[in-house]
Amino acid sequence: xxCFGKANGGGRRLxxxxxxxxxxxxxxxxxxxxxxxxxxxxxxxxxxGERLPEAGEELILSIHGTRTYGTVAWVVGDECGxxxxxxxxxxxxxxxxxxxxxxxxxxxxxxxxxxxxxxGVAR
Numbered sequence: 001x002x003c004f005g006k007a008n009g010g011g012r013r014l015x016x017x018x019x020x021x022x023x024x025x026x027x028x029x030x031x032x033x034x035x036x037x038x039x040x041x042x043x044x045x046x047x048x049g050e051r052l053p054e055a056g057e058e059l060i061l062s063i064h065g066t067r068t069y070g071t072v073a074w075v076v077g078d079e080c081g082x083x084x085x086x087x088x089x090x091x092x093x094x095x096x097x098x099x100x101x102x103x104x105x106x107x108x109x110x111x112x113x114x115x116x117x118x119x120g121v122a123r
Contacts, residue, residue: 022096027060028053037063038079040096042087044070052080066092 024037024047035049045061053059057072061082069085088096 022064024061024063026053027062028057037096040093042084042090042093044073044081044083046079046081048079050078052078055080064096066096068092 022037024035024045026033026035026047026049031051033049033051033053035047035052038046038048040046040063045063052075053072055072055075059070059072059082061068061070061084066088068088070082071085073081073083075081
């Protein structure tokens with residue numbers, strides 16, 4: 001596994017991570033769960049949540065309108081690392097960065113409510 005490693009030096013990460021406190025939906029063959037995206041790069045993401053998939057499990061990850069295939073690389077406590085099957089296109093990655101920049105200081109839950117309101121799911 002080449003895209004996850006230590007955040008500060010000595011790791012094997014090939015692409016820089018961006019903080020991205022937005023919500024994601026994880027689809028596996030057996031269930032659907034939501035999680036918070038702690039950070040994201042073009043090649044993977046770190047997620048936090050309950051009942052996350054196990055290491056090695058394949059999934060579809062939906063983050064702020066971007067869907068990608070991936071595999072869970074590691075799980076520690078309530079966090080997991082997902083390696084994307086293909087790097088995110090630049091425009092998709094930029095959209096995630098923009099979404100993470102909406103209303104700095106909002107909690108991930110409040111950002112999710114804002115996103116739901118913006119796309120017309122919540123009123």
